[in-house]
Amino acid sequence: MATMATAGEAGREADEAVSTRSPWLPCLLAWAIPGAGHLLLRRTSAGLVFMAVVLTTFGFGLALNGTVYAMDPEQPLSYLSTLANAGVGPLDAWARVRTFGDLRYRMPDSRSDSVAREQILKRVRQRYSAGTHSYGRTFLLTAGLMNLLLVLDVFDYCIGRKPHRSPPERPAAGSS
Amino acid sequence: MVMALHSLLVATFFAFLTRDRAVGRIRVFVFLFVGMMVGAMALAWVMYPYPVQGRL
Numbered sequence: 001m002a003t004m005a006t007a008g009e010a011g012r013e014a015d016e017a018v019s020t021r022s023p024w025l026p027c028l029l030a031w032a033i034p035g036a037g038h039l040l041l042r043r044t045s046a047g048l049v050f051m052a053v054v055l056t057t058f059g060f061g062l063a064l065n066g067t068v069y070a071m072d073p074e075q076p077l078s079y080l081s082t083l084a085n086a087g088v089g090p091l092d093a094w095a096r097v098r099t100f101g102d103l104r105y106r107m108p109d110s111r112s113d114s115v116a117r118e119q120i121l122k123r124v125r126q127r128y129s130a131g132t133h134s135y136g137r138t139f140l141l142t143a144g145l146m147n148l149l150l151v152l153d154v155f156d157y158c159i160g161r162k163p164h165r166s167p168p169e170r171p172a173a174g175s176s
Numbered sequence: 177m178v179m180a181l182h183s184l185l186v187a188t189f190f191a192f193l194t195r196d197r198a199v200g201r202i203r204v205f206v207f208l209f210v211g212m213m214v215g216a217m218a219l220a221w222v223m224y225p226y227p228v229q230g231r232l
Contacts, residue, residue, distance in 0.1 A: 046192045053189045060181065135178050142182065146189050153193060 023158035030154040032089045034147045037154035058143040065127050066136020067099045072107040087144035183212040
């Protein structure tokens with residue numbers, strides 16, 4: 001019982017040790033450079049691991065000839081995919097230039113600008129010939145989504161919703 | 177191989193995102209990595225009788 005009380009106090013102290021701060025700069029930094037938000041919050045080991053994981057995922061996505069999505073009114077789900085791709089930060093611009101030849105976030109309309117649309121689709125289809133493009137596309141989407149989760153995690157730390165240390169684990173049932 | 181690499185990266189990410197201590201991270205990593213690998217194999221085995229139609 002005394003152990004549980006001590007553990008509870010330690011958890012409360014950990015919660016109280018959290019200092020809230022403005023989330024804008026850490027969140028912006030977390031989006032721009034994967035893992036940098038955690039580094040700013042002095043979560044060094046986690047930040048370095050996040051940076052390595054997200055950048056490795058993004059790098060494999062490019063190496064596997066992955067393509068990014070652009071918003072296409074004819075395919076509404078492409079809006080969500082574009083958001084996921086953009087989650088990786090400015091690195092997304094590099095992938096866009098590789099995919100479309102320019103920094104493009106929106107596909108031309110097939111009725112008003114069918115020629116430009118066909119040219120872009122032709123360029124994208126050339127990358128399909130590699131055979132690994134769908135794997136690469138999955139890696140690129142995963143990198144973007146992971147970085148978006150990192151931004152949300154940094155936001156939670158900044159507003160104090162997530163303690164800097166997890167509370168001590170509860171003792172197993174039946175133990176005194 | 178690509179699937180294993182993807183599972184490895186995702187499991188590492190969520191292990192560090194959801195746990196602060198080493199033991200908890202290792203547990204989450206093993207659970208996610210094994211779960212994704214076994215789940216993918218099981219799904220592939222279930223889908224095996226169905227032919228791929230159309231162009232990939």
